Amino acid sequence: MSKPQANIKKSKRISAIWILPLIVFMIGGYVVYHSIKNQGPKITIEFSNAEGLVAGKTKIKARSVDVGLVEEVRLSADHKTVILSARLDKEVEPLLTEDAVLWVVKPRVGASGITGVGTLLSGAYIELDPGVGEPGRRDFEGLEGIPNTPAETPGARVVLRSENAKSLNVGDPVTYRGFRVGRVETSGFTPADGAFEYEVFIEAPYHELITTSSRFWNASGITIQADADGLSVNTASLESMLSGGVTFDLPEQSQPGEPIENGHEFELYANAKSVQDDPFEHFIDYLLLFDTSVRGLKKGAPVEYRGIKIGSVTDISFEYLPEGSTINIDKIPVPVRIRIDPARLEWGDTMEACMNLAGEFSHRVDVGMRASLETGSLLTGNLYVSLDFYEGQEVAEIGTMGELMVFPTISTGLAQIAQKVVDVLDTILELPLTETFESAGGAIDKASKALESVNELAVNLKELMAKEEMQKLPHSIQKTLAELQTTLSGFSEDSDFQRNVGDALKQMESTMGSLEELADTIKAKPNSLIFPGKRKDDPKPKAATKNKQ
Template sequence: MSNPIDDTLDQTFGKARRGRARRISSIWLVPAVALAIGIWMAYDTLSQRGALVHLTMLNAEGVEAGKTMVKVKEVAVGRVESVSLTDDFTQARAAIRMFDGTDNMLTEDAQFWVVKPRVGRDGVSGLGTILSGAYIELEPGIGEPGQRHFETLAQPPVMRRGEAGVSVRLHSDHGNQLNPGDPVTFRGYTVGRIQSAEFNIDNQRNEFRVFIQQPFSDLVSDRVRFWQSSGVSFQLGADGVRIDMGSLESILVGGITFDFLNEGPAGERVAQDTEFTLYRDRESAQQEGFTQYADYIMLVEQSVRGLSVGAPIEFRGIRIGTVLQVPYTGGEGLGQRLMQQEVPVLIRIEPERLGPSFGDLDMQNWQQQMQRAFARGLRAQLQSGNIITGAQFIDLVFSDAPLQLAEHDYDYPLFPMLSGGSGSLESRIAALVDNLNQIDFGAIGEQAERSLTASEQTLQAVEQLSTSLQALMSQPEMQQLPARLQGTLDELERLLSGYSTDAPAYNDATRAIQSLERILSDLEPFAESLGEQPSSILFKRAPAADPQPRREQR
């Protein structure tokens, strides 16, 4: 039975024809390609994304989401995606999306820190970030990769990983002002840095980790000693004033120094994390380096003011020991010795100070030699080393004083000492006062009084003479005397001027003398005749006889 509605439609529109379907329009290719590219780009982006790392830091100063980069040796390896606070609001937290291929950098011992301008004890750093902005530096580790949560360092690490050298650990029982980054020096040269400084509450010691760079790491052997360097060391002791200065950096911030303090072989190189003792100063480090020594007790019968721990013990100017304790409180006690007017002092004789050849001594044999030296007169006495400070030291001398060793309960043998020594400044002043008391100041005063009386009489005589001279000079005749002397000198000058070569009187006198000379030459023959024949003045002189020739003698 047919449907009337279908029949009506067939009559109206005719029966439909079956044929091929039409093709999809090419305009749909554009969104399809765009969709494929988007899917590919999303896949590529997701496939190249690195791990998401979370950093915890004290504060997020300089760190901005979407801008702050993570770099390794100035190469970007990641970017900060977000910055927030931790759940307890005590720290900041940054989420970092690392780039592809950086998973091997994220090891357990990897380190992160923020690079920004800093002013510290070692100078100014991070100036390049003033224009570019702060960034996070990553130093990859050498452990197993896979770590995603890290604690950001508050300060950049002192030494970078991979730098050749050796790390050692130091411990000390005294307080100090050392901090990470302070220099480590060897004979004035900076050769390393302090990596960490901590205080161990359990053993109450300061512990440090020190890194020494190559090639200076070869110097760190089992014979070196480490001590604290204050940059400028000023010591005023028994041996005078000593000033030691280090490098400019050590003067400003201090540091640690090490050296070989005793002669001998260099020793064996140490391994990583070898422990050393950090001494207070060079003298303390050198003191601990002596392994051969002998301890003695001295009973001092005079004041020990100025004798301090570390004072030298010398023999003829050569140091051979050190004072260890003043006063020594061991044995039977200090109080009983003080009642006996004796102060016990613990000293140490160190033969190694005389050279490396004394390092292998048999100390028992050495002590026997010391006993024989005591029998020959070796004694100790206090000497003043510095008058200004009053510091004292112990001097060993040979004396004729008899050997007297008192009974004692000490664990160390006694070192004989000269009693009544005058080495200290107080003793010298006391001896000077005693000498002054022996002077007879009364006799000296009487002699001085007599000298003053004689001097007074002399002064009176001089005063009388001065009065007489003053009265003589005040007379009119004495006052006219200079004028008369001046007139006499004028007359004498006029008289002498009349006898000058140009004066008429001088010419007349010259002519008269010439006339007198002619007259005397004329009278000369007459005088000769009168001398030969005095009667010739009355009678005629006889003619002279003819001369007769002489006969030749045969």
């Protein structure tokens, strides 16, 4: 009987036990695939610092709706900036356009008011403004402040240029007759032409108020000016004086003008007066050469025709003279550049009007039209330029110097009188003594009359100074300054206003401290609001022991 032999067969079938891990692996794979597929975009944002930004806590919002979360905050490779990594919801991927901007919303106090107060309790967050470009961008440079108005916002953007010192800041208001209609969005300086350039946004529908004839001027501060017209004080509203800003309007005498397009450039005038001085776009440039002193003549001084202003002085400088002409110092004329506005003579504010008026002046110079320096104010000693007709003049014509036309001049007024006095003295010196002796009697009579006139003038002057209006003038100025001081003192360091703000901030700080404490307690013990638990009694201070020093 043979021993039974086990018939061992190698099984080729996979055991059924592996089906379960396989299913688990497939489900796991699907979950991972689904998670990756539905994961939103990851972006990086670069900021100069991470103040108030916390990984895992700071949210990203678009139009105040949560769309993502900051996952990581780290220093950049060169340690000069911080890089934030954030994960956004998948649905907002189309919002990550080329011109999308992100900025930190936190409490800010500026010229445009207090913003971001809501973040005092909720903490800072990052706001996303989608823009209108192509989507697909992932790396962004965060803005330090609130960005400019979105491109699609209805309104108009204009550029203001000024050669004066920087006077506007980003966020400063733009007003129209005291009503706020826009804001200053950018401010920059172009070293090439030494001018400040400000981009200003005017909201719809107020942008329709701006035409090619509009003029912008600085609305802040107080201007006290002494010129050919005497003393003038200009102030804006108290709000503008404190917060600055720019305002615009149509100058007097000007036509409404044409509507503007985005990016239209305007000159930024220093104040309202300078707008009224030179409100027109088209003018004729002339150069005047004076042989007498121009002390008292300033830029902006009026150019008048028989007492009516038709232009202004734009520059006084030797730079207009040809090279080498200042070698003979006793024969250097003083060049004065003026502009004449045809619109002031009702010729219209156009290039054509300028050409026509220039032609007219050429003809009038032939018949004695000349420019002269006149005294505008005896009080300030300031001068202005006068155009008028004078008989018996030598033939002259409008010449050129460099690119400018030269208008012939004449010495009149005080300068002419001074010259005549010199001439008379010269004549007297040339007279023989004997003849002088014979006519001495007549000369004494004339001198006596002259002294009487001087006496009369002195009496008139005394009467003028004794007038009640003249006496009241210093008092009125003093009173105005006192009122101004009282108004400003309301905002001084020791004022009630400052004290109240200080108290309110202190109160707020205390409240925030309490809230922080509450938050810590809730974090440590979430049910403490319902079950506060018993607070431990305070330890009691003991009496000092006798052996203690």
